[in-house]
Structures are given as C-alpha cells and as structure tokens.
Amino acid sequence: MASSLIIGQYVPEESVVHKLDPRTKIVMIFAFVIFVFFANNGWSYLWLTAFSIGAALSTKIKLRYIARGLKPVWFLIVFTFLLHLFVTREGDVLFDIIGFPIYTGALIQGVQISMRFFLLILVTSMLTLTTTPIEITDAIETLLHPLKKVKFPVHELALMMSISLRFIPTLMQETEKISKAQASRGVDFRTGPLKERIQAVVPLLVPLFVSAFKRAEELAMAMEARGYKGGEGRSKLRELEVRARDYLAVVVFILMIVGLFLLRDM
Amino acid sequence: MDISFTDVSHIYQQNSPFEYHALKDLSFSIPSGKFVAIVGHTGSGKSTLIQHLNGLLRPTKGTIEIGDYRLIAGEKPKEIKGLRKKVGVVFQYPEHQLFEETIAKDIAFGPKNFGATDEEIAERIPEVMRAVNLSETLLERSPFDLSGGQMRRVAIAGVLAMNPEVLVLDEPTAGLDPKGQQEIMDMFYQLHHDKGLTTILVTHSMEDALKYAEHVIILEGGRKHLEGDVGEVFTQKQTLKEVQLDVPEVIQFLMDLDERMGIRIPYEKQTIDVLSNQIKQHLKARR
Ligand SMILES: Nc1ncnc2c1ncn2[C@@H]1O[C@H](COP(=O)(O)OP(=O)(O)OP(=O)(O)O)[C@@H](O)[C@H]1O
Ligand SMILES: [Mg+2]
Numbered sequence: 037m038a039s040s041l042i043i044g045q046y047v048p049e050e051s052v053v054h055k056l057d058p059r060t061k062i063v064m065i066f067a068f069v070i071f072v073f074f075a076n077n078g079w080s081y082l083w084l085t086a087f088s089i090g091a092a093l094s095t096k097i098k099l100r101y102i103a104r105g106l107k108p109v110w111f112l113i114v115f116t117f118l119l120h121l122f123v124t125r126e127g128d129v130l131f132d133i134i135g136f137p138i139y140t141g142a143l144i145q146g147v148q149i150s151m152r153f154f155l156l157i158l159v160t161s162m163l164t165l166t167t168t169p170i171e172i173t174d175a176i177e178t179l180l181h182p183l184k185k186v187k188f189p190v191h192e193l194a195l196m197m198s199i200s201l202r203f204i205p206t207l208m209q210e211t212e213k214i215s216k217a218q219a220s221r222g223v224d225f226r227t228g229p230l231k232e233r234i235q236a237v238v239p240l241l242v243p244l245f246v247s248a249f250k251r252a253e254e255l256a257m258a259m260e261a262r263g264y265k266g267g268e269g270r271s272k273l274r275e276l277e278v279r280a281r282d283y284l285a286v287v288v289f290i291l292m293i294v295g296l297f298l299l300r301d302m
Numbered sequence: 303m304d305i306s307f308t309d310v311s312h313i314y315q316q317n318s319p320f321e322y323h324a325l326k327d328l329s330f331s332i333p334s335g336k337f338v339a340i341v342g343h344t345g346s347g348k349s350t351l352i353q354h355l356n357g358l359l360r361p362t363k364g365t366i367e368i369g370d371y372r373l374i375a376g377e378k379p380k381e382i383k384g385l386r387k388k389v390g391v392v393f394q395y396p397e398h399q400l401f402e403e404t405i406a407k408d409i410a411f412g413p414k415n416f417g418a419t420d421e422e423i424a425e426r427i428p429e430v431m432r433a434v435n436l437s438e439t440l441l442e443r444s445p446f447d448l449s450g451g452q453m454r455r456v457a458i459a460g461v462l463a464m465n466p467e468v469l470v471l472d473e474p475t476a477g478l479d480p481k482g483q484q485e486i487m488d489m490f491y492q493l494h495h496d497k498g499l500t501t502i503l504v505t506h507s508m509e510d511a512l513k514y515a516e517h518v519i520i521l522e523g524g525r526k527h528l529e530g531d532v533g534e535v536f537t538q539k540q541t542l543k544e545v546q547l548d549v550p551e552v553i554q555f556l557m558d559l560d561e562r563m564g565i566r567i568p569y570e571k572q573t574i575d576v577l578s579n580q581i582k583q584h585l586k587a588r589r
Binding site: 047097098101104210213214216217218219220221222223224238239242243246247 | 317318319353356358383386387389390391393396398399400401411412414415416446460461464
C-alpha cells in the first residue's frame with residue numbers, strides 16, 4: 037500500500053511553481069526557513085502563513101491533498117503544542133486543566149513553535165511536490181559548484197543523490213512486491229507478538245538486499261559500458277536556465293520579507 | 303473452491319492525484335476444479351485481479367466469494383490466513399521471494415507458517431521437488447547458488463508445498479527458455495488434474511491459454527472484454543482484434559483451411575498428429 041505521506045513525492049502539474057528554476061526554489065525555500073524564525077507576533081505569522089498558502093495554491097495541487105498528506109505531521113504539530121503548553125512556566129497563570137496550571141507564556145510559545153513547525157513543513161514539502169528529483173540534484177550540483185575549489189566531491193555527491201533518489205520508488209515497489217509474496221506464504225506483518233513481527237522482517241529484508249546489490253552491480257556495469265568516467269568534461273542534457281519568472285518570483289519573495297520586517301515592529 | 307466476483311472495482315491510491323481505476327465492475331464466476339486463463343495486455347489489471355484472490359488487495363467496490371470466504375468492499379475480512387493457506391499464489395518472477403539459507407528451509411517456510419507439522423513438511427518436500435523436476439541432492443544448498451530457472455522452480459515448489467486448493471499463477475514462465483516453459487506448464491497441468499485443483503493462469507500467450515485452459519477471461523483496461531470456453535473465445539477473431547489480440551496459430555490454421563479449401567474441422571484440443579490425420583482423412587474423402 038502506498039503511504040499517504042506526501043513528503044518527498046512529486047506531483048506533476050502545469051504551474052508556474054513547477055516551471056521555476058529549481059535553484060530559485062531551493063534558495064527561496066532555504067531563505068524562508070531562516071526568515072520563519074524572525075516572525076515574532078501574530079501579524080507576522082499570519083503574513084507568512086498567507087504567503088505559504090498562496091504559494092501552495094499557485095502550485096495547482098489540491099490543498100486538500102496536501103493537507104491530507106501532512107496528516108502524520110499534524111500529530112507532531114499538535115504534540116509539540118501540547119508539550120509546550122504544559123511544560124513552559126512563564127507569564128501569568130491563565131487557567132487550570134485538571135490541576136495543571138496553564139501560563140500565558142506557554143500558550144504563546146506553544147502557538148509560535150507549532151506555527152513555525154507547520155510553516156517549515158508546508159514550504160519544504162512544496163519543493164519536492166513541484167520539483168523532480170533530477171532537477172533537485174542538478175540544482176544542488178550547480179549551487180555547490182564553488183566548493184569544487186576546495187576539492188569537495190560535488191559531482192560524486194550529486195551522482196550519489198540522483199542514483200539514490202532514482203531507486204527509492206523502485207525499492208518501494210520491490211518492498212511491496214516481496215511483502216505480498218511473503219504474505220501469501222503466510223507471513224503476518226501486522227498482528228501477533230512483537231518478537232514474531234520482528235522475525236517477519238527477515239523474509240522481507242534478505243530478498244531486498246539481494247536485489248539491491250544485484251541492481252547496484254548491474255548499474256555500475258552499465259555505466260562503465262557506456263564510458264562513464266566521472267564529472268570531468270561532462271556536459272549536461274538539461275541546462276538550468278534562469279528566466280524572467282525566476283526574477284519575478286525573487287522580487288515577490290523579497291517584498292514578502294520586507295513586509296515581514298514591517299509587521300515585526302507592529 | 304468456487305470463486306465468484308460480483309461488480310468488483312479496484313482503485314489504487316484513491317483520492318490522490320495518482321488515483322488509478324485498475325478494475326472496473328468485474329463480474330464472473332469460476333466453478334471449483336476449472337483451469338481458467340486470464341489474458342490481457344500489459345496494464346489491463348491481471349495482477350490486480352489475482353491479488354484479490356487471497357486478500358492481498360481488497361475490492362473498492364463489490365463482493366468476492368472464494369469458497370466460504372467473502373471479501374466485501376469496506377469490510378475487514380476475517381480469517382485471512384485461512385484463505386491464504388488455501389489459495390497458493392505464484393507471482394511474476396517468484397524467485398525474488400527466496401530468502402532462506404537452504405532450499406529445504408525455503409520450501410518449508412510457507413507450510414510452517416500455516417501450521418504444518420515437521421513430519422508433514424518432511425513428507426511434502428521430496429514430493430514437490432519431484433514435481434518441479436529438481437534433484438533432492440540440492441536440498442541443502444543455498445537457493446542463491448542456483449541458476450535463474452532453478453530458482454524459479456524452488457520458489458514454485460515453496461508454494462506447492464503449502465498444499466493449496468486453488469493455484470494462482472501470474473505468468474509463471476516469463477523469462478524462461480522454451481523447453482523450461484513447456485516443462486513447467488506441463489507440470490502445472492498435471493498437478494491440476496492429479497490434485498483436482500482450481501487453477502487460474504495469467505498469461506500473455508494465447509497458445510498456452512488454448513492448450514491448458516478450459517475457460518478464458520479477457521481483460522482490457524480493467525474491464526472484462528470477453529469470457530467463455532476456450533474454443534468459443536478463440537474463434538471470435540473480430541472481437542479479439544478489437545483489443546489487438548491474435549487468434550492462436552492452430553485456430554488460425556483451421557480457419558484458413560476452411561476458407562481456402564472448404565475443409566471444416568472443429569478444434570477439440572487435438573494434438574498435431576491427430577489433426578494431421580484428420581486432414582488426411584478429409585483429403586482422401588475428397589478424391
Ligand atoms: N500499487 C499501485 N499503485 C498504483 N497503480 C498501480 C499499482 N499497481 C498497479 N497499478 C496500475 O494498475 C494497472 C494494472 O496493473 P496490473 O499490474 O494489474 O497490470 P497487468 O495486467 O498485470 O500487467 P502486466 O501484464 O504488465 O503484468 C496498471 O496501469 C498499473 O499502472
Ligand atoms: Mg502483471
């Protein structure tokens with residue numbers, strides 16, 4: 037069964053966000069992650085939330101789908117909120133819940149932390165929702181290019197990333213296939229005592245490892261047969277290109293940050 | 303065990319952008335003891351269909367009955383393990399399911415899970431090894447030291463050792479050499495008769511469907527395109543053509559014989575020898 041968690045999944049659509057240069061997206065999201073920590077009052081959080089939801093809308097992916105895909109994360113967000121609510125002891129006592137005093141400071145901090153958490157997850161999941169793994173690796177390779185000067189293996193890193201990303205869906209399919217085959221032979225992965233359930237993993241893991249190693253060997257052989265010899269002098273099929281819409285997106289983003297700083301002082 | 307599907311639909315990843323309607327309002331029934339072929343193009347939903355037969359997938363809509371077991375859309379099935387014990391499934395490329403240190407242990411894995419005693423297992427192992435035509439001297443070897451074809455046989459032996467009443471085969475011979483394909487199919491055919499199994503064979507090969515099955519279901523885009531006894535289905539050239547399937551060679555030959563020479567011989571699973579004799583008789587009678 038494919039899980040409902042959407043983090044890391046790509047959803048093809050014809051939207052501006054999909055068409056943006058992946059580097060633009062990575063840089064903006066990275067900046068957003070930093071600027072989230074600058075929000076300090078209700079208005080600034082509202083502003084960031086409005087911006088992220090606007091961005092999510094412009095991807096043309098159904099909001100309902102995104103919200104449902106973040107379900108497992110909702111639990112974490114609520115959990116963080118409750119944790120802060122009960123543990124923090126700052127400000128005045130607001131009211132009591134079955135003997136636990138709730139402080140104003142706790143309420144504020146709980147809301148802030150869980151809002152940050154929510155925004156970070158929403159925005160970062162938008163990167164993978166709208167960008168193919170290949171684009172992401174290409175972007176990381178070009179963004180990290182300057183590090184080559186200090187002998188950092190940028191190309192190798194990018195290659196490793198794209199190979200692993202490429203094989204994640206394959207591995208998931210394989211896992212599903214093998215677990216179905218073993219379930220048909222009477223393995224029960226879902227119920228029974230813990231010890232038995234742990235043992236049930238062996239018939240799943242062994243075939244997975246066997247096929248992963250076989251695949252790695254075949255891939256290495258295929259690469260060699262096609263003359264792969266590292267990143268030196270290698271040209272690209274898809275050149276990344278910064279276009280007008282990227283500049284526009286950056287301008288909108290900067291305006292949003294300016295707005296954030298104006299709201300901070302309110 | 304009798305099998306029946308009533309208005310069964312299956313949707314993968316429902317309510318997501320990847321939602322896929324793999325089976326659409328499928329209804330058919332298979333009486334106990336029949337050999338049925340399921341034929342269709344790649345992606346037509348064959349593997350999806352057979353995964354319903356032992357409860358790996360559950361219908362999104364409709365009802366499935368397999369013997370006393372019922373799978374109803376929206377209801378959690380009871381006693382799924384009992385169903386899986388009775389329905390043995392040989393998946394596409396079953397050699398990927400091997401994992402034990404020795405072949406003997408791997409074959410014993412299924413029966414053990416379903417509660418067979420050590421004596422029963424010890425009895426069944428030589429039996430199934432013989433059925434798949436592997437030497438018992440291999441039993442203590444690792445399954446990973448075998449050739450692809452031998453691994454396939456071990457995996458099949460592992461399913462047979464469960465002593466299923468219904469045998470489901472998803473392209474069991476894909477990727478084997480022609481001789482191996484024939485051997486394995488003949489073995490399944492033999493078992494089907496000897497043990498009175500209900501056999502469901504998924505195949506791309508019209509020839510295999512014609513040769514081994516009594517009943518055929520043709521799937522196209524998740525729907526039932528055609529269903530009936532082999533002779534009936536495989537003579538409907540026009541309807542088969544709609545889904546880019548060819549009439550099996552023998553049937554095509556008999557059709558051509560009728561058309562060009564006016565010799566009408568009904569197809570009754572004759573061997574080539576019998577058929578050539580029949581043709582000879584016809585030609586003699588004509589002179
Ligand atoms: N886990 C899944 N999630 C989503 N879609 C799936 C899944 N498994 C199969 N499908 C889709 O359902 C359709 C039917 O798949 P199925 O495997 O039943 O086809 P098939 O008839 O067995 O094909 P083949 O002859 O290639 O084995 C395909 O289009 C496939 O993309
Ligand atoms: Mg299939």
